Amino acid sequence: MNTFAANQIYRIMYSSEDLKRFYFQYQTEALLHRESLQSFCVKNKVPYNIFQKWFKDTH
16 A cells, blocks of 8 residues: 555645655665656655655755
8 A cells, every 4th residue: 555645636745754754665666676756756646846845855
């Protein structure tokens, strides 16, 4: 079950902890296969701009 799937009708609020887990998921699943972060976000229905802002603010 993908915890990052977004409902298209309602706006989903992502906590920092959600995004931290998503980034770990990206590192363990997609990075090794050279999948881009943008592609991984689209596939998991996580808005790239939200993730990008979180990453910039925390790293």
